[in-house]
Amino acid sequence: MGAISQSDIMSTVMSTPDASGADSVSSGATAASRVFDALKQDLICGRFAAGEKLAIGSLKTHYRVGLSPLREALNRLAAYGLLEQVNQRGFRVPALRLDELDDIADLRSQLECKALTQAFQYGDAEWESQLLAAHHRLRRADERPEHVEEWEQAHLRFHRTLLAPCGSPWLLRFIEQLHDQFDRYRRLAPPDPGVREVLDRQHGELVQLAMARRISQARALLDEHIGLSHGVARGACSAP
Amino acid sequence: MGAISQSDIMSTVMSTPDASGADSVSSGATAASRVFDALKQDLICGRFAAGEKLAIGSLKTHYRVGLSPLREALNRLAAYGLLEQVNQRGFRVPALRLDELDDIADLRSQLECKALTQAFQYGDAEWESQLLAAHHRLRRADERPEHVEEWEQAHLRFHRTLLAPCGSPWLLRFIEQLHDQFDRYRRLAPPDPGVREVLDRQHGELVQLAMARRISQARALLDEHIGLSHGVARGACSAP
DNA sequence: TATAATAAAAAAATCGATTTTATGGCAATG
DNA sequence: CATTGCCATAAAATCGATTTTTTTATTATA
Structure with a gap:
């Protein structure tokens, strides 16, 4: 492969x-x-x-x-x-299986939405600053397509920051684990510039919704964000 | 301690x-x-x-x-x-902290209820048999209070069997992990015979609800089951 | 007396070699 | 021709000893 x-x-x-x-x-x-x-x-x-x-x-x-x-x-x-x-x-090294990816993505959505809700509740001004900063770093990394690793790190940190104040260490632990699993699929899949553009835009929208604490819109968007990425990641799998 | x-x-x-x-x-x-x-x-x-x-x-x-x-x-x-x-x-060895136990119990409820719903959906006749069998072993173990280890094993297997056909390996993995964490607290807490009796009864009721696929009642009961056990497990913690 | 420096002891981490277990090829057998 | 048993090879797992780091105890210094 x-x-x-x-x-x-x-x-x-x-x-x-x-x-x-x-x-x-x-x-x-x-x-x-x-x-x-x-x-x-x-x-x-x-x-x-x-x-x-x-x-x-x-x-x-x-x-x-x-x-x-x-x-x-x-x-x-x-x-x-x-x-x-x-x-x-x-x-x-574990095989890449479509059914497993679906499992991972589904759980990720579920858990991250829960974490997001709690983060909106507990997140304070300091969190908002850090989120803005993380998003800024991500956008900067966007401009350097040659340094993939740095973008990946910024991306990971953005999503971490978004959920960080949720108040549940175990929830964050599982999310991190699922994210690592998910990324193995995503990074092996052929990139889709069109989708990628949308995903990038969604990061900014998430920041806006976080600032305004629009929880239900934010949940919907995060869910869609993961769903889109899921679609791309599916490209890493062969048949079953 | x-x-x-x-x-x-x-x-x-x-x-x-x-x-x-x-x-x-x-x-x-x-x-x-x-x-x-x-x-x-x-x-x-x-x-x-x-x-x-x-x-x-x-x-x-x-x-x-x-x-x-x-x-x-x-x-x-x-x-x-x-x-x-x-x-x-x-x-x-990690310390026993009340806030961590609460975190574990909360997530456990959430994840097990999700798994239960899916198990009700995918579970077949074979599952029903295994659940009945697991419950029977548990009741037998109840009768031998001197063999704690065997009861613990039967209890673990009962809860595993209940959720087994949920179709999500990662969900089961996390549930197992949380269960292990939870049990460390529970087994160190002073036992409460009154609550224990209720918990035992609930196992039977869960089986009945599973047979009848009464999902919302079953979810409520499982949630209460974990909540009760949570109350007991809290006895393992000192102050914070 | 409190602080800092140093030496001795203990514990963690690592290395190199040995033992155990699986794997692949080949012959013997049915 | 397929199957089984055996051996040689390769890989995994384990052991015992060594090296590195931390912890504790001791002494010197302000």
Whole structure:
């Protein structure tokens, strides 16, 4: 398929120990956390072929770590749902299945709408500022189509900021997880410039609706936003 | 607190490799999977004190495994949310916080009600049989108050069976995760025989409503069921 | 006495080697 | 010709020892 096979991994330069927007634990930077972050990125942006079995030996070479931290990272990723683990036969990149994507998108809509409602309730002036800022960064990133990674990061942060004050850590946790899953599909799908334009516009509209606390309109829009993106992401799947 | 400190772990006899109701991966039985299951159990049933730091050295002794599989299990548990991991300072049992329990219970209600609706839609005759069977096992377990573990297992399986045919793997995954979190609170809280009796009765009523596909009544009941249990579980928390 | 610097101890993380288990090829058998 | 059993190879999992980092204890200094 469109994906790149194992031997071709052009090896992501691993994030520096003290990277700013560091994922979860990676600040203190153990080898395990660094590989976790790097591998997670590479999985989401489709640097491995769907369904591919991971050769631990090559991973060791590519990510420049020993077996123990590498295996710890793989175990975390499997528990997180970005890898499949079968007991005496290692780790495998999950296949891209249409029914699974539909499941993910449906839940995402549901959970994000709930979070949005609560965010509108608890969000204060500080939140509004941060949302404006996040949106501005996103628009700036829009102008540099050559730096995909930066746009992706800005996009992720925008959606995070939008829901951040919802007051429910577990809800945010699940949303993040679903978002990661969703993005793996989306980023492997062929882009659609027309839809992309609409999606970009919706970000701005979401900001406006958030400022005005127009909850029901905002929910409808967020739902449509995810639905549109869902349509694009479907392009990543083959048949079933 | 009510919890038992590390040195007192009376050591769960680890589940045999080919245990029937085996958790996730444990069937093939690697050392890592076995410790994972055993540790998970011990965490949920409150064999560690909340907030306690885990001494990897003692764990190695208690669970009779080497460092590598033990660390892999700990990494999985942290990714799952049953442990907190800080980069150069090991693993810690999460504290029991009232606001977190409320968060968990609220989400649980929401997600389980959604799953229930879908289960009513997709569940077939086979499901009805399994639900009756699961309920029967639960009632039998009710009669043996001395075997707590068996009741707990039957109870978990009942709730799993109830929602199983909902058709959404990710929804089930999150529900399972929340259930595990919830149970850690519930099992550490002082029991309330009065409430317990009501909860037991509700299981039967849920079965009846499921057979008749009375969705709105069933949703209300499930919501109340979780709410009641939530009230009991709150007893596990101290102040905030 | 409080603070800071330092050394010793403990714990976490990592490495390299070993053991165990799966996999693929090939011959023997029905 | 398909199936089974065996061996060689490769991969996964585990162990034991080493390295790195944190924590604790101790002393020196203001």
